[in-house]
Amino acid sequence: MNRRKALAEVRKILAENQIEDATLEGEILLRHILGINRSQLYTDLDNDIKPADVKHLLKLIEKRTKGEPSAYITGHKEFYGLDFIVNQRVLIPRPETELLVEQAISLCQEYRYSTIADIGTGCGAIAISLAVSIPNIKISAIDISNDALKVTKQNCEKHGVLDKVTLLHGNLLQSLPELVDIIVANLPYVREKDMPDKGPLSFEPSLALNGGEKGLDKIKTLCHQAVNKLNKKGSLLLEIGQRQSGDVMAILREHFPSGLVEVKKDLAGIERVIILRLT
Numbered sequence: 507m508n509r510r511k512a513l514a515e516v517r518k519i520l521a522e523n524q525i526e527d528a529t530l531e532g533e534i535l536l537r538h539i540l541g542i543n544r545s546q547l548y549t550d551l552d553n554d555i556k557p558a559d560v561k562h563l564l565k566l567i568e569k570r571t572k573g574e575p576s577a578y579i580t581g582h583k584e585f586y587g588l589d590f591i592v593n594q595r596v597l598i599p600r601p602e603t604e605l606l607v608e609q610a611i612s613l614c615q616e617y618r619y620s621t622i623a624d625i626g627t628g629c630g631a632i633a634i635s636l637a638v639s640i641p642n643i644k645i646s647a648i649d650i651s652n653d654a655l656k657v658t659k660q661n662c663e664k665h666g667v668l669d670k671v672t673l674l675h676g677n678l679l680q681s682l683p684e685l686v687d688i689i690v691a692n693l694p695y696v697r698e699k700d701m702p703d704k705g706p707l708s709f710e711p712s713l714a715l716n717g718g719e720k721g722l723d724k725i726k727t728l729c730h731q732a733v734n735k736l737n738k739k740g741s742l743l744l745e746i747g748q749r750q751s752g753d754v755m756a757i758l759r760e761h762f763p764s765g766l767v768e769v770k771k772d773l774a775g776i777e778r779v780i781i782l783r784l785t
């Protein structure tokens with residue numbers, strides 16, 4: 507079978523199994539098996555695929571049709587233009603989280619911030635994107651999961667930022683040794699009742715998703731702790747879920763009555779990032 511035929515077959519099977527973006531997903535799986543990039547795939551569509559690779563591809567398609575996300579199957583996910591190693595111990599970084607990274611970079615430039623803490627770092631997508639993008643920055647990347655921190659370390663090595671990123675194990679801000687200019691966090695914010703028992707989300711760690719009854723347990727505690735961990739003119743950036751902005755703004759106003767609070771929408775028009783700036 508050649509690559510063109512394989513792509514068509516994979517797309518068909520995935521579409522029949524109600525997998526969204528069957529074309530893209532099929533391409534990701536085929537490229538993974540062949541170990542090639544997109545342009546190599548499309549330049550040589552008539553090349554034959556070895557029978558052993560076809561067999562391997564069929565196995566991966568079966569996993570995908572059973573719901574396992576492609577990123578866990580391939581062990582990789584692109585975020586902010588960088589390739590991240592992922593496994594089932596970490597959340598798969600989402601494109602909407604890039605908004606948090608963009609906002610953090612622009613605040614660091616505007617206010618010449620030099621220290622960042624990324625809380626709930628997971629695979630390190632936010633911390634490492636910031637480390638790669640901002641010169642002379644020092645970042646503390648914290649997670650309560652030691653398994654997640656192993657993946658963060660692998661990604662720091664891959665992107666050559668171990669000199670800029672310090673990995674810390676701990677509960678929210680408890681292990682952060684000193685005040686920082688900016689705290690960024692994409693904490694679990696899924697409401698308990700919305701926690702999935704099937705579908706792609708059910709493959710991701712509940713520790714990375716479950717935010718308690720209203721989805722705000724971790725965010726609330728972090729805001730409380732942040733009072734004693736932010737420098738005078740510092741900022742706090744939080745990713746939030748749908749319809750959580752009102753509650754999170756109220757929490758921030760309670761703890762930081764004189765801070766400026768702003769909400770940013772993602773590309774889908776959903777309020778996604780809340781920014782607190784101390785003045």
Ligand SMILES: C[S@@+](CC[C@H](N)C(=O)[O-])C[C@H]1O[C@@H](n2cnc3c(N)ncnc32)[C@H](O)[C@@H]1O
Pocket residue numbers: 596597598599600603625626627628629630631632648649650651654676677678692693694695713714715724
């Ligand atoms: C939604 S994931 C975000 C991962 C990554 N920052 C990203 O944006 O792709 C939340 C992360 O918070 C971590 N986490 C959950 N509770 C925590 C706590 N109390 N203290 C520190 N990290 C926590 C989880 O292990 C998980 O890695």
